[in-house]
Amino acid sequence: MYIDGHLKGPYGERRKVSGLPTLLFTASSVVRDIGRCVTMDAKFSGDLVYVLGATRNELGASEFYQMMGYTGLNVPEVHFETFWPQYLALHGAITDGQITSCHAVSRGGLAVHLALVAMAGELGMEIDLSRIPGSAGLTPTQRLYSESCGRFILTVVPEKARDLEAMFSNDHLRRVGVLTEVPAFLIKDGKKIPLIAVDQEKLKAKWKRPFGGLI
Amino acid sequence: MKQIKALVLTGFGLNCDYETDYALKLAGADSHRIHINELIHGAGGSASVSLGAFQMLVFGGGFSWADDHGAGVLMAAKLRRHLGLELEKFVRDGNLVIGICNGFQALVNLGLLPGFDEIYGERLVAITYNDSGNFIDAWVNLRVNPDTPCVFTKGLSAIELPVRHGEGKLIAERGTVESLFENHQVVMRYAREDGSAAQGEWPYNPNGSDRDIAGICDSTGRVFGLMPHPEAYNHFTNHPDWTKRRERLSRQGQVLPSEKGDGITIFRNAVTYLKEQ
Numbered sequence: 001m002y003i004d005g006h007l008k009g010p011y012g013e014r015r016k017v018s019g020l021p022t023l024l025f026t027a028s029s030v031v032r033d034i035g036r037c038v039t040m041d042a043k044f045s046g047d048l049v050y051v052l053g054a055t056r057n058e059l060g061a062s063e064f065y066q067m068m069g070y071t072g073l074n075v076p077e078v079h080f081e082t083f084w085p086q087y088l089a090l091h092g093a094i095t096d097g098q099i100t101s102c103h104a105v106s107r108g109g110l111a112v113h114l115a116l117v118a119m120a121g122e123l124g125m126e127i128d129l130s131r132i133p134g135s136a137g138l139t140p141t142q143r144l145y146s147e148s149c150g151r152f153i154l155t156v157v158p159e160k161a162r163d164l165e166a167m168f169s170n171d172h173l174r175r176v177g178v179l180t181e182v183p184a185f186l187i188k189d190g191k192k193i194p195l196i197a198v199d200q201e202k203l204k205a206k207w208k209r210p211f212g213g214l215i
Numbered sequence: 216m217k218q219i220k221a222l223v224l225t226g227f228g229l230n231c232d233y234e235t236d237y238a239l240k241l242a243g244a245d246s247h248r249i250h251i252n253e254l255i256h257g258a259g260g261s262a263s264v265s266l267g268a269f270q271m272l273v274f275g276g277g278f279s280w281a282d283d284h285g286a287g288v289l290m291a292a293k294l295r296r297h298l299g300l301e302l303e304k305f306v307r308d309g310n311l312v313i314g315i316c317n318g319f320q321a322l323v324n325l326g327l328l329p330g331f332d333e334i335y336g337e338r339l340v341a342i343t344y345n346d347s348g349n350f351i352d353a354w355v356n357l358r359v360n361p362d363t364p365c366v367f368t369k370g371l372s373a374i375e376l377p378v379r380h381g382e383g384k385l386i387a388e389r390g391t392v393e394s395l396f397e398n399h400q401v402v403m404r405y406a407r408e409d410g411s412a413a414q415g416e417w418p419y420n421p422n423g424s425d426r427d428i429a430g431i432c433d434s435t436g437r438v439f440g441l442m443p444h445p446e447a448y449n450h451f452t453n454h455p456d457w458t459k460r461r462e463r464l465s466r467q468g469q470v471l472p473s474e475k476g477d478g479i480t481i482f483r484n485a486v487t488y489l490k491e492q
Contacts, residue, residue, distance in 0.1 A: 034452050
């Protein structure tokens, strides 16, 4: 099998576990002008942070549940008809030079990937979780760690914010925060005490820790 | 117009030859990738490639002979055995030699560097395992010695380039290092982002090299060896911060002055020097 690994059995023995036969796609494409490419790192403090794509109650098999020892039920689903026009619009915005950084949200959910964008840019970030697009009535945990598909974190220079917002519907694209010079990484939920308040450097030290002294 | 012919060695585990060849072409050279064996047999008279037809010889990066017996050791032994005197003549005739990364390691093992007082063949400098004990792949800031006779770095005071090596730490006896400095044969040293000396501090000095030495030349300035890869900064998008630079310029209403990467300057300097001879 192509996707397999070895797990420890009940008597300490090695057991080979193979993934079920699954159709996998890897897509690649030629970029016409590399000068138009956008990377994931936040660039400048004062830039606005946007989230594109709805967050749903989809924590099934997530990193968060795995850490808690659960599998869950609501695994993320791909809503092609909803996502496709968003992807095309995002491509248009990137081609027009509207976007300064762009990062897809995947394993770990929004909280993890907002942190990755901040760490990559070595900047602070202030986010209001109550502003993210998504299903009504989600708990803070669901909004932080749900692994819903079809989402992106964008950073944008304030002067281009209006043009960008005009390209998307308010259901899909929302301004959720701002990049800051201070190393504080803050995620608030409305006006309440921050859910997450940590120095970006500390996050980065933890993030790099699995590599030991190798990098 | 005088065409400058450059010979980029290939084979036996060298792996930067295409990129180096490309960088030389961008710099205006008529560059050719030549297998080490072609050159060696050429010296014996049986094949077509002769060093004499070129003005620049390039020892590029890679893992020649899988770094057996130390990086660059077997490459140097093979070339000395087959081309020893011809290589020395090539240098004495006023041609240029550059060794990048594995090529630098080969040049010190061949004794083409440091070449004090144009005496070649003696191994006075070693390039050994990084202090970290690991292969390192990172971008470094380099400060260029303004008084060096090195023809490759003319007009440069600082440059950013990538390093990727497991053995990049230059060591030598104290007297040798002192002589390198006295003769301005220390061409470039690892530095901090603000241009101040790295003073051995990781990651600014990526390998623990003695006195932050990243590249040296011989006493004529026509043989140059360095650990960083100038050929790997051939386009502005090679730099890890290029999207940020583009954005900064765009917000100031400017565009990039050139698509070429700064590393091309080093090859262009060589081509310009040779054209003026």
